[in-house]
Amino acid sequence: MPAIVSAIDPASESFKVNAAAMQAELDVIAGIEAKKAAAQEKARGLFERRGKLLPKERLALLLDPGTPFLELASLAGYLMYDDKDGSGAGGSIAGIGYVSGKRCLVIVSNSAVKGGTVAPSGLWKSLRLQNIALENKLPVVGLMEGGGANLNHVSDMFVEGARSFANQARLSAAGIPQITVVHGSSTAGGAYQPGLSDYVIMVRGGSKVFLAGPPLLKAATGEIATDEELGGAELHAEVTGSADYLAENDADGIRYAREIMAKLQWENGPAREGLIEPLYPVDELIGVVPAEAKTPYDVREVIARLVDGSDFLDFKPDYDGQTVCGHAAIEGQTIGIIGNNGPITPKGATKAAQFVQLADQAGIPLLFLHNTTGFMVGKQAEADGVIKHGSKLIQAVTNARVPRISIHIGGSYGAGNYAMCGRGVDPRFVFSWPNVKTAVMGGAQAGMVLKIVALEKAAREGIEPQIEMVEAMEKATAEQMDARSTALYGSARLWDDGIIDPRDTRRVLAFILDICRDADTRVTRPNTFGVGRF
Structure with a gap:
């Protein structure tokens, strides 16, 4: 395949401006992560007094040292519900990593922050994680401890909460093992997570698993009982049979989980050797995308720093320049790539739809690099059948049977988000760079639309428009739309699986392609039926 020849000069002033703007966005994310770590650290004294490990320490002990760990949805629920300081992360630390040499989905209750209570955003995160495990056939290892649902928001979670239980049943029925270590309290609905797991480890003197704790029990029935009598680890290991293994402390529980995983026949493929790096340093991705969103650039400059040898076989390069399609490889794994150099034209839609079908026919995974204002509009575009061809592209993307991965590297607006396999079209994975904007349209355009509508309405009714009021509405609409289109806003609402540093993109793609x-x-x-507990 022909290698892409880059036109970017990393020593140029424009590159430095772009890199500085991207680094500023990354610094914001790093600040949030530091705040989350500090919030956990505040609980160290309490955990040590109880003889427990912090959630981050449990995670480190569970994972194989020196192996990759891809954190997922780390910004879920950011500044939503009761997350006033941005430290919540949906009540858990989660991602894909290696346990006893087996690649697993790992979920650790963040009980050091807000007691591990779960707001609706935490439920959304849990459901997304279960979907990832089911779709990618990943064993699930959970390290549980928490206060259950946040009672201030439980009415927003109760009905949908059943999906979490149903997903556990489906994972078991699909033959995907679930291992749960209960490090502390697991009450009410939380009690069903170990109950629906295939392997359960409880910690002596630490685990508390029951449908109703002592206060609720006394209020409901008048019965008085201690935590241990109701649902202690020894009770579940010796009497109820809800615990399969009885650990002596946090570390011992994690040892059991690693031993169980080691015994399961669940091997991953061998690592590939002799990999070919791109011709251009992947670290240059921090300055490739212009700081000013309206400044055009060639998405091939991004591709050149992602794919093996910068080799990219352009598909129909002369048919439409706005939509870029082609074949490449990332760490030896063949992939089809679709990127944007502008809006999606009728020709671009037909080109991309054909390419999607060719990839599906050959069993080649698809990578979508989002940076589009949406579908082309105007008299000519309508006459050329943009609705018809755009619909067929969305149909092809939706029904493709191969793995589809989306990386938002710029704007992702309107139905262009759907055509490029945005969250609503269920890509296998979707990640964002920190500079991205995702919305039905740009804030300025939204404000202008409302202004035009208001002025036309006034003209129809024969009244003098209140210009100051109309302009204030235009400004307020633009500001609100822009505030609700940022990477942080979207990641908090699970529009992606996390915000990543552009320089990590090749490594992340290689990992999830595998x-x-x-x-x-x-x-x-x-x-x-899934494996039942008897």
């Missing part, structure tokens, strides 16, 4: 390959070749032994 996950997808393993999922699509792995043979499981599903049944119709």
